[in-house]
Amino acid sequence: MRGQAIRDLWRLLLLLGPAWRWQVAGLVLGILVILTNVGLLALSGWFITAMGMAGLGLLHIEYFVPAAAIRALAILRTVGRYLERLVTHDATLRLLSDLRVWFYTHLEPLAPAGLQRHRTGDLLSRIRADIDSLDNVYLRVLAPSLAAFICMCFITIFLARFSLAAAVTDLLGLIIVGIGLPMLAFRAVRRPAEAAVSGRGRLRADIADTIRGYDELRVFGALMRQTSRQEVAHTALDRLKLQGTRIESAATGSALVLIQMTMLTAFAVTIHPVISGRLPAPDLAMIVLLVLASFDAVSGLPGAYRALGQTLGAARRIFEIVDTPPTVKDPTQEAPVPARLDITFRDVSFRYPGSEGWALRHINCHAPAGSAIGIMGQSGSGKTSLVNLILRFWEFQEGDITIGGVSIRDLSAETMRGLCSVITQQTHLFNTSIRENLRIAKPAATEVEMEAALECAGVREEVLAMTRGLDTMVGELGAQLSGGQARRIAIARAFLKDAPILILDEPTEGLDALSEDAVNRALTRLMQGRTSLVISHRRQTLRLFRTILHIADGRIIGPEQVTRMIADKQ
Ligand SMILES: Nc1ncnc2c1ncn2[C@@H]1O[C@H](COP(=O)(O)OP(=O)(O)OP(=O)(O)O)[C@@H](O)[C@H]1O
Numbered sequence: 001m002r003g004q005a006i007r008d009l010w011r012l013l014l015l016l017g018p019a020w021r022w023q024v025a026g027l028v029l030g031i032l033v034i035l036t037n038v039g040l041l042a043l044s045g046w047f048i049t050a051m052g053m054a055g056l057g058l059l060h061i062e063y064f065v066p067a068a069a070i071r072a073l074a075i076l077r078t079v080g081r082y083l084e085r086l087v088t089h090d091a092t093l094r095l096l097s098d099l100r101v102w103f104y105t106h107l108e109p110l111a112p113a114g115l116q117r118h119r120t121g122d123l124l125s126r127i128r129a130d131i132d133s134l135d136n137v138y139l140r141v142l143a144p145s146l147a148a149f150i151c152m153c154f155i156t157i158f159l160a161r162f163s164l165a166a167a168v169t170d171l172l173g174l175i176i177v178g179i180g181l182p183m184l185a186f187r188a189v190r191r192p193a194e195a196a197v198s199g200r201g202r203l204r205a206d207i208a209d210t211i212r213g214y215d216e217l218r219v220f221g222a223l224m225r226q227t228s229r230q231e232v233a234h235t236a237l238d239r240l241k242l243q244g245t246r247i248e249s250a251a252t253g254s255a256l257v258l259i260q261m262t263m264l265t266a267f268a269v270t271i272h273p274v275i276s277g278r279l280p281a282p283d284l285a286m287i288v289l290l291v292l293a294s295f296d297a298v299s300g301l302p303g304a305y306r307a308l309g310q311t312l313g314a315a316r317r318i319f320e321i322v323d324t325p326p327t328v329k330d331p332t333q334e335a336p337v338p339a340r341l342d343i344t345f346r347d348v349s350f351r352y353p354g355s356e357g358w359a360l361r362h363i364n365c366h367a368p369a370g371s372a373i374g375i376m377g378q379s380g381s382g383k384t385s386l387v388n389l390i391l392r393f394w395e396f397q398e399g400d401i402t403i404g405g406v407s408i409r410d411l412s413a414e415t416m417r418g419l420c421s422v423i424t425q426q427t428h429l430f431n432t433s434i435r436e437n438l439r440i441a442k443p444a445a446t447e448v449e450m451e452a453a454l455e456c457a458g459v460r461e462e463v464l465a466m467t468r469g470l471d472t473m474v475g476e477l478g479a480q481l482s483g484g485q486a487r488r489i490a491i492a493r494a495f496l497k498d499a500p501i502l503i504l505d506e507p508t509e510g511l512d513a514l515s516e517d518a519v520n521r522a523l524t525r526l527m528q529g530r531t532s533l534v535i536s537h538r539r540q541t542l543r544l545f546r547t548i549l550h551i552a553d554g555r556i557i558g559p560e561q562v563t564r565m566i567a568d569k570q
Contacts, residue, residue, distance in 0.1 A: 338404025
């Protein structure tokens with residue numbers, strides 16, 4: 001477990017790389033601020049004592065230089081603090097955006113196969129909260145720890161020039177308050193902190209689920225049960241938080257006591273040389289105040305240990321996803337994209353990872369370039385699995401699928417998806433304007449191209465008749481449009497993408513007869529000249545095809561078998 005934490009921490013530190021200049025600048029400024037703060041208090045103590053003694057005629061001092069130095073330190077401290085905040089936060093924000101991009105590039109190849117065991121809310125929590133926690137590694141862990149270490153060295157060396165005993169006392173105090181105590185607190189707080197991170201992720205996922213299924217929960221009267229379960233989870237999280245806060249408060253209180261004790265001990269070990277005249281009296285005030293101020297150097301360490309617990313918990317969850325090998329691997333050397341786009345399945349068998357049974361078994365079929373093939377079969381027979389293999393969402397275990405004679409394993413997933421347009425009954429419309437939804441297919445699409453695509457999809461008139469035309473907002477999941485309009489806008493998107501292969505999965509499902517007719521007309525236009533695979537169980541849609549594949553239990557069955565099956569059922 002400890003080895004794992006160290007490996008995770010090392011990996012995190014390696015991720016800090018790109019913004020290192022800003023991070024080093026932030027660190028240098030942080031050290032400067034601590035040292036000016038300590039110097040200011042120590043010099044002020046020395047100056048006040050020396051001036052008092054000079055007033056009594058016990059000492060003769062030249063006050064101009066120390067007075068000017070105090071002013072300079074005060075200004076330096078304020079400006080330094082401002083610059084330090086500016087630079088460290090800039091470094092953190094840069095790191096955060098780098099981390100998000102890094103995580104996303106690892107996340108994308110996993111979709112959808114590698115992510116199906118994670119709930120959407122949990123993924124969201126990892127992308128947002130966990131990545132946010134990772135930036136702590138610089139701002140709250142690394143920078144304060146390094147600054148503390150370097151300042152401790154400076155302060156001890158400086159003190160030792162006046163009193164070795166005071167220097168050793170201070171160093172011991174700093175080690176106990178800055179390292180020993182927070183380490184103990186960290187050990188005690190780590191488990192609740194990690195449990196809180198994963199508990200929060202689960203609760204978020206659960207709440208996201210509840211909001212999505214709100215209507216169903218109300219209809220089935222299950223809302224109270226669901227929310228009370230969340231209340232229990234919330235109370236458990238509060239308990240974990242309280243546990244952590246208690247430990248932290250105890251550590252903070254003990255630190256204050258230890259700081260006072262160190263200061264008193266430093267006073268005790270320095271008073272003797274002062275009385276015996278080996279050390280000037282103003283130095284006593286300087287040493288005592290310097291010891292007190294020196295704890296400023298380690299004040300960030302308890303927070304650093306606390307953040308470390310949280311950060312390591314978040315890092316584990318992030319690395320867990322990043323380390324998931326993609327289900328579909330891209331070839332090291334990609335084959336050239338074939339000119340002819342016929343699709344052939346040769347003895348393909350596929351089963352979902354972790355599943356016992358085969359979803360598809362010995363599939364052999366051929367779709368000539370430009371042809372349209374209908375795919376029918378009962379629910380769960382394997383129709384969607386078949387087309388998802390072409391989209392490289394999953395890797396098949398046996399046989400081969402070729403496009404124009406080239407195995408799809410020799411083409412990258414991105415190339416394959418670039419060759420295909422997909423329309424399903426759940427085709428996603430984003431909660432933005434029709435224009436932006438169309439631009440997803442072709443970012444540089446002109447007004448004329450968009451209108452032409454809408455025209456081909458048979459929805460141009462309707463869109464232009466809307467008050468805001470192409471700028472009409474479609475609402476969440478296209479809720480502001482009718483089902484048929486949303487489907488035809490999805491078809492317009494496919495016209496804009498102009499991909500040579502078309503995959504349609506129940507494209508008219510859920511539409512009334514009138515809308516189905518309009519969508520079918522648009523689809524017929526879209527399929528022209530494209531190799532199309534169309535899943536449907538609607539007779540009206542299937543009538544469009546000369547070739548129909550019947551799938552049952554993951555196998556393609558011939559027409560006689562279909563007849564027999566139908567006869568058996570009757
Ligand atoms: N992501 C998945 N993980 C594991 N098994 C799956 C997954 N998706 C589908 N299956 C299983 O694979 C089999 C084929 O499912 P598939 O979705 O391809 O059927 P389908 O014919 O498209 O069904 P429908 O018409 O209901 O969409 C089913 O037994 C299903 O339970």
